[in-house]
Amino acid sequence: MKLFSLSGALILSASPALASDSLHLNCEVEVVNTKVLLDSKKVIEREVNSGSIVFKIDLLNSRSMGAGSDTWEDIQIVDGVIQDLRTGEVDGFTYEAKRAVQIQPPGEFSVKTIASNDKIMVTVSTEGACSEIDELVFDEAQ
Numbered sequence: 154m155k156l157f158s159l160s161g162a163l164i165l166s167a168s169p170a171l172a173s174d175s176l177h178l179n180c181e182v183e184v185v186n187t188k189v190l191l192d193s194k195k196v197i198e199r200e201v202n203s204g205s206i207v208f209k210i211d212l213l214n215s216r217s218m219g220a221g222s223d224t225w226e227d228i229q230i231v232d233g234v235i236q237d238l239r240t241g242e243v244d245g246f247t248y249e250a251k252r253a254v255q256i257q258p259p260g261e262f263s264v265k266t267i268a269s270n271d272k273i274m275v276t277v278s279t280e281g282a283c284s285e286i287d288e289l290v291f292d293e294a295q
Contacts, residue, residue, distance in 0.1 A: 174213040177291040180206040180254070180262040182281030189274045197273075207286070207294040210235075210256060220294035233257030245270045259283040 181203070188198040207220035216225040217235070228235050235254040242248070248268035255261045266277040 174211065175288075176210045176212060176256055176259075177286045177288050178208055178210070178256065178259055178283045179286045179290070180208075180281050180283040182206055182262055182279050185276075185278045187276050189276075191269065191272055191274055206262070206281075207291055209288075209291050220291060230256065243268075246273075246275070254283065256283070259285050 182205070183201065183203045186198075186200045186202075187196060189196050208217055209220075210217045210228070210230075211225070212230070214225075215228055215230055217228050218225050229237055233256055235252065235256055237252050239250045239252075240248065246268040247270075248266055250264060250266040252264045253261070254263070260283060262279070262281040262283050264277075264279040266275075266279075268275045268277075
């Protein structure tokens, strides 16, 4: 489950804020987490969860912060979409996470993460839709 927590952190760290140079978003998402044994291709676990991701975006400085976080993360905004690719390693798993979040105007939220070690592959697919919220709603989610 540590890997699922990692992907959650990746998702939340991508989150946005609005004043005039900022934007606050709430994204209703579904998360599908699947674990597969590499040698047999057998699915050993599949979980489906849904929830909200609340974040703010500083449009002037191209950075975002998820509700509950006190750390800004640099982001890349291309044609109104947060886009990035992250790779790394955690708990013996190497991972790649691709993110695309439509922010101007608010719309589709998508993060696809694939992680594996020598025995297991984990895929986490997070899909949903975002809508703009008031700054006070973001503050309450903190």
